[in-house]
Amino acid sequence: MISLVTGGAGFIGSHLCEALLKAGHTVRVVDNLSTGRMENLQDFIDNKNLEVHKVDICDAKALSPCFENVDWVFHLAGLADIVPSIEEPVYYFNVNVQGTLNVLESSRKHNIKRLVYAASSSCYGIPDVYPTPETSAIQPQYPYALTKYLGEELVLHWANTYKLPAMSLRLFNIYGPRSRTSGAYGAVFGVFLAQKINGQPFTVVGDGTQSRDFTYVTDVADAFITAAKSNLVGDALNIGSGEHQSINRLLELLGGERTPLPKRPGEPMITFADTAKIEEKLGWKAKVSFEDGVGEMLKRIDAWKNAPVWNQDTIAEATSAWFKYLS
Numbered sequence: 001m002i003s004l005v006t007g008g009a010g011f012i013g014s015h016l017c018e019a020l021l022k023a024g025h026t027v028r029v030v031d032n033l034s035t036g037r038m039e040n041l042q043d044f045i046d047n048k049n050l051e052v053h054k055v056d057i058c059d060a061k062a063l064s065p066c067f068e069n070v071d072w073v074f075h076l077a078g079l080a081d082i083v084p085s086i087e088e089p090v091y092y093f094n095v096n097v098q099g100t101l102n103v104l105e106s107s108r109k110h111n112i113k114r115l116v117y118a119a120s121s122s123c124y125g126i127p128d129v130y131p132t133p134e135t136s137a138i139q140p141q142y143p144y145a146l147t148k149y150l151g152e153e154l155v156l157h158w159a160n161t162y163k164l165p166a167m168s169l170r171l172f173n174i175y176g177p178r179s180r181t182s183g184a185y186g187a188v189f190g191v192f193l194a195q196k197i198n199g200q201p202f203t204v205v206g207d208g209t210q211s212r213d214f215t216y217v218t219d220v221a222d223a224f225i226t227a228a229k230s231n232l233v234g235d236a237l238n239i240g241s242g243e244h245q246s247i248n249r250l251l252e253l254l255g256g257e258r259t260p261l262p263k264r265p266g267e268p269m270i271t272f273a274d275t276a277k278i279e280e281k282l283g284w285k286a287k288v289s290f291e292d293g294v295g296e297m298l299k300r301i302d303a304w305k306n307a308p309v310w311n312q313d314t315i316a317e318a319t320s321a322w323f324k325y326l327s
Helices: 011-022 060-067 082-087 089-109 143-161 188-197 217-229 247-254 276-282 290-299 312-318 320-326
Strands: 002-006 026-030 050-053 072-075 114-120 166-171 173-175 202-205 214-216 236-239 258-261
Touching: 002 011, 011 026, 011 217, 026 060, 060 089, 072 089, 072 217, 082 089, 082 143, 082 320, 089 114, 089 143, 114 143, 114 217, 143 166, 166 217, 173 217, 188 202, 188 247, 202 247, 214 217, 214 290, 217 236, 217 276, 236 276, 247 290, 258 312, 312 320
Parallel strands: 002 026, 002 072, 026 050, 072 114, 114 166, 166 236, 173 214, 202 258
Antiparallel strands: none
């Protein structure tokens, strides 16, 4: 079987590629390497069943040939992070929406057998219910969340209208090895690990009681493959750990001093996936405990030795647009 992974040189994409190769697939990576890194593929770059195509999903003409003879498509390519999406909404729309349309049309043209889209739980905004089910109101708070949801709407519409065998997975807070080490101010694990390895205090928003549904990346890769094996079409499912952990609990496991940051508008106090639907429909459930996952991150902390080290001042500057537009 030939599986194509857009964004395959990225954090989650590289783990998915590794799992597919172990399962005996030929894996075709499509990545423009703007945020993905070839280093993420180094553990299996010599595998004869791996192909890497430096192609941008926004380039429909260059993208289409990559889909020839493909069985499964996993669409993970896209732009992440909140602040850059506020500052450059057109760019985010072009990549996350138009790019997704290009992937769908290439998939349709080449009669692929399955497509699984990486959606975002940020579509729920500040939820009214915890744990949050798929039936919750869609209320994106910033352009990143909106564009990822619009991409999902395209996927589900193509499944309904064109009978494309496609579905969507709404990912909660994913962490693990190979998570991004540079670029915009973003995910808490990258920020904290760079601070820890450099002996700097952890920058904590508010009092640290806010919690997140931290889900380990190998569990997420397993969820994508499980979804591809299924016959489910035209549906969206949450991917979460089945629990939520406070930032204070994360700090206990990491160990170190802290320094405060102001609370941010549009940011929920809790993210917590209701995973009953995926457990019922696909029999999938996360396996890696939070303690084990954090332990694996600490074993690989050297990967963050060259990552940017954020502090109160640089974070304030990097997040100024957040407060300007979302307050």
